[in-house]
Amino acid sequence: MFRTALRNVLAHKARLLMTVLAVLLGVAFVSGTLVFTNTISDAFQKSSAKGFDHVDVAIRPEYRESEGDRLAEQPKLTRELLEKAAGVPGAASAVGVVDGFTALAGKDGGPAVDGFQSRGGNYWGEEDPRYPLARGRAPKGAGEVAIDAETAKRTGYGIGDTVRLSVDGPVLEPTVTGIFTTDDGNVAAGGSLTLFDTATAQKLFHKEGAYDEIDVRAASGTSQSALRASLDEVVPEDVGSTVTGRQLADEQAEAIASSMEGMRTGLLVFAGIALFVGTFIIANTFTMLVAQRTKELALMRAVGASRRQVTRSVLVEALVVGAVAAVAGLAAGIGIGAGMRSLMGSFAATLPDGPLVVTPGTVVAALAVGVLVTVLAVWLPGRRAAKIPPVAAMSSVHAAATTRSLVLRNTLGALLSAAGTAVVLYATTLDGTSGQAPMGLGAVLLVIGVFVLTPLLSRPLVAAAAPVLRVFGVAGGLARRNSVRNPRRTAATASALMIGLTLITGMTVLAGSLQRSIDKMATAALKADYVVSMANYNTLSPEVAEKLGETEGVTAVSPLRNAPARIDGATEYLTGVDGAAIGELTDLAVEDGAFEVGGARVVVDDATAEDHGWRAGSRFTVAYEDGAKQRLTVAGVYEGNEMIRGIMLDTAVLAPHQSDPSDMQVMVKTAGGASAAAEDRLEKALGNNPGILVQDKKDVSEGIAQMFTLMLNMLYGLLAMAVIVAVLGVVNTLAMSVFERSQEIGMLRAIGLDRRGVKRMVRLESLVISLFGGVLGVGLGVFFGWAAGQLVGGGMATYELVLPWGRMAVFLLLAAVVGVLAALWPARRAARLDMLAAIKAE
Amino acid sequence: MTTTPTAVRTTAVAARATDLSKTYGTGETRVVALDRVSVDFRQAEFTAIMGPSGSGKSTLMHCVAGLDTFSSGSVRIGDTELGALKDKHLTRLRRDKIGFIFQAFNLLPTLTALENITLPMDIAGRKPDRQWLDTVIDMVGLSGRLSHRPSQLSGGQQQRVAVARALASRPDIVFGDEPTGNLDSRSGAEVLGFLRNSVRELGQTVVMVTHDPVAAAYADRVVFLADGRIVDELRDPTADAVLDRMKRFDAKGRTS
Secondary structure, three states: OHHHHHHHHHHOHHHHHHHHHHHHHHHHHHHHHHHHHHHHHHHHHHHHHHHOOOOOEEEEEOOOOOEOOEOOOOOOEOHHHHHHHHHOOOEEEEEEEOEEEOEEEOOOOOEOOOHHHEEEEEEOOOOOOOOOEEEEOOOOOOOEEEEEHHHHHHHOOOOOOEOOEEOOOOEEOOEEEEEEOOOOHHHHOOOEEEEEEHHHHHHHOOOOOOEOEEEEEEOOOOOHHHHHHHHHHHOOOOOEEEEEHHHHHHHHHHHHHHHHHHHHHHHHHHHHHHHHHHHHHHHHHHHHHHHHOHHHHHHHHHOOOOHHHHHHHHHHHHHHHHHHHHHHHHHHHHHHHHHHHHHHHHOOOOOOOOOOOOOHHHHHHHHHHHHHHHHHHHHHHHHHHHOOOHHHHOOOOOOOOOOOOOHHHHHHHHHHHHHHHHHHHHHHOOOHHHHHHHHHHHHHHHHHHHHHHHHHHHHHHHHHOHHHHHOOHHHHHHHHHHHOOOHHHHHHHHHHHHHHHHHHHHHHHHHHHHHHHHHHHHHOOEOOOEEEEEOOOOOEOHHHHHHHHHOOOEEEEEEEEEEEEEEOOEEEEEEEEOOOOHHHHEOOOEEEEOOOOEOOEEEEEHHHHHHHOOOOOOEEEEEOOOOOEEEEEEEEEEOOOOOOOOEEEEHHHHHHHOOOOOEEEEEEEEOOOOOHHHHHHHHHHOOOOOOEEEEEHHHHHHHHHHHHHHHHHHHHHHHHHHHHHHHHHHHHHHHHHHHHOHHHHHHHHHOOOOHHHHHHHHHHHHHHHHHHHHHHHHHHHHHHHHHHHHHHHOOOOOOOOOOOHHHHHHHHHHHHHHHHHHHHHHHHHHHHOOHHHHHHOO | OOOOOHHHOOOOEEEEEEEEEEEEOOHHHOEEEEEEEEEEEEOOOEEEEEOOOOOOHHHHHHHHOOOOOOOEEEEEEOOEEHHHOOHHHHHHHHHHHEEEEOOOOOOOOOOOHHHHHOHHHHHHOOOOOHHHHHHHHHHHOOHHHOOOOHHHOOHHHHHHHHHHHHHHOOOOEEEEEOOOOOOOHHHHHHHHHHHHHHHHHHOOOEEEEOOOHHHHOOOOEEEEEEOOEEEEEEEOOOHHHHHHHHHHHHHHHHHO
């Protein structure tokens, strides 16, 4: 039996090729993901473990909860504690760590690296064990810095050069005195690290007299745990906690592993989709092979093979195909893993070096996935093969594909679809988190339901295309009839494409709608011409708002200043604004009272008002961070959004109670509105600051759009695999159809259909099948996009459904292109068919 | 041997093969399928081509009908020389000038009987001549079954659809490749009757390859082929006369 199966595989090499390719792609995706994430994870872990070489025990500050109407004062790791720690028995030395954001400008004046990757910190004393100096000496005082060697190389800065940088607004121009090397993960990933002397760093990062962490080294002969034990005695429990270097490394490794886990799961989901699509093709191929071999299989039954033996022979065939594809897929996957790393290394992020990691787990997973998917997909065709009666061997009539009734199938499909739709609709009435599970369940039910229904749907949808096909004359008419000739096969082929397009369309609809709503949120309520913020959305020094206010042509300025406070025994964040200017800078809808900020009169967003049961005229007591209390009156309730919300009060009222005020952003209105000249003036006023973003509404919109475009492009890239697998399916179905209909095609050629006509007939059939899948996919995608939008966007006031008609047209066009491409080879084969051999063949 | 000089007949020639040869392979494996065959098929005449298996009868028909290429010689359909035509023109010629009836019915299962009948004209983008179409359909007795699909028709009925398809576009000549080979004798007789009627009543030219002497007896003339050559010809044949001749060739073939 095994030999028969093997012979069959070899005999149908060409026809199994597409199946092998489909499985291969899926397995390559899975193993590529595993190899890539393992390799990256391994490299990151090795490089970060090195980063903890100089720490034996770290002291980290405790977080204190606020109680009553008083904000808790957070504990500080002070110099005193550091000295105490350095003095414990077994301690060799201690280093105070300070870090924060520091934007460094390149020689061209622009930021040297992306905002989120530019870090700053402190250089400890004369010789910091963390940062061995390659050249120069340690920075001293406010006018000196040290930079990492990678950044020095990239920017071209050397010892003695003056660099421009900014921490929270004001531009500083220190001199580079040292260049150091580091194992810092951020630097390894392409970021920059700028170091000040410790006092300067504490001042710049608003951490005066405090460290973020104290790293203690053990004297030789003292173990990490012994040192930790002795440190625990000097570090008060409510100030800090201790952790050994090994624990830190483990924590880090775990963090990396878990962040990689997320990425891996994400990628595997897409690999799963590609494999799922692949199963349709595998099942389709084997169904066709079994149908073509009816006589042969019946003969086997007639000469005494049992049903089980027939099924087994088909399954063994699948096993061989799956194994071959899985091995090839694993090889391709290892290649993809290596390729992805160098691809990511060549742009975007720099990744730490490390060997390619292929674990036994990867190998086993890849092989198991390939073989299991294939064998499972072939289960049904295999069972069908066993049902062929032995007498079929004797019948002279070429047994056509089964024409079993679709009634049962349609009923089942209708029930599943209805249930799926109902569950999805129900999920849209729930809120974000609780609706996710029913939404997912409903979506899966509906997709399966539609798949089961596709044979039924194919008739009316293909009939709808008839007027267009008629233009192509007899080839069009024949293509239309051929495409509904075997509804099951057409359905399976179209469904493969449908799944990819459903996801692509759904994502596009959802992303487009969210983008519009976030864009609206960010800009609709904004009357300001410019929004000024730090490049990494860190806080700004109040100096920035002051400078902007003094700039020529500026008519109104207000910061959005964040300040924690206690109200009714809970921590609330107050938003400090310039009460006189805020009315000109925002256009928030007022639900109750008046939009009036000044003195003790404040405005509150609708959500906060509802939480506290406030209305215009309500009064409440606030306890500021310095402990002072004040009675405030709600002047009005406004409609809040994701950007502007909370309790707004005048900065003049807030300022006396804040020790270290900082602004989230500054809104600016200029005479004559946004213009290149105005933007230029603002940037100049801020000293052409490398760390600050001056954005007009368009920039804000574009920033949001860019984020969504990036995300969508990644999704498109990942879903492209599912579409490619679907194309293989269309090629396969067409090739099989051409093969089965060679006699007909020969007859058509004999009675006068020319080669072009034959080609056109095959191509149009392919187009019909692909567009059928495309229409279903886009339709389902819109529905899911709408439903997911209801769920996600339900909480957003500005959410509205945006149907990307242009994109949807592109997707249908894509389906058409898939159809045309998939038909290239089968159509050529059909046109080249030997007419006489086809006619004579019986 | 009665090799009647064809030039004597005054009726026009629908198709003519002159010195037609077809060989496969080269050197020692060279097989001669047709060896300098010259034959005329006159208009409004029903010709049967007979011969034992491997005699080249099917090859002759395929070459004359523009389905197959030949090695040397000439084939003319009406005034058109086939040897010079590329596939595209040959296809058009088959579509416009020639009708085909195959042994294995060869209908499209997705089309109705009527759609199958008008298929060659649909391919050409021509409107069928309604009156002629009705005449043909009446003759083959399919009026009641035009909307049936091939799977709903019997073998005989299917072949009648094929006959109607071959005749419907008023081709210059109709070729049949064992048109009764897959039919029981009653259905076969019906189909042959239609073919003869189309010649007698409608003036159609029909050429049919067969190995059945009874079928050949429906023809006006039988051409005998053996080893790629025309070896004999019989006018107004009867089944017995055809069988007699066949036996003679067999005997000759065995003794030589």
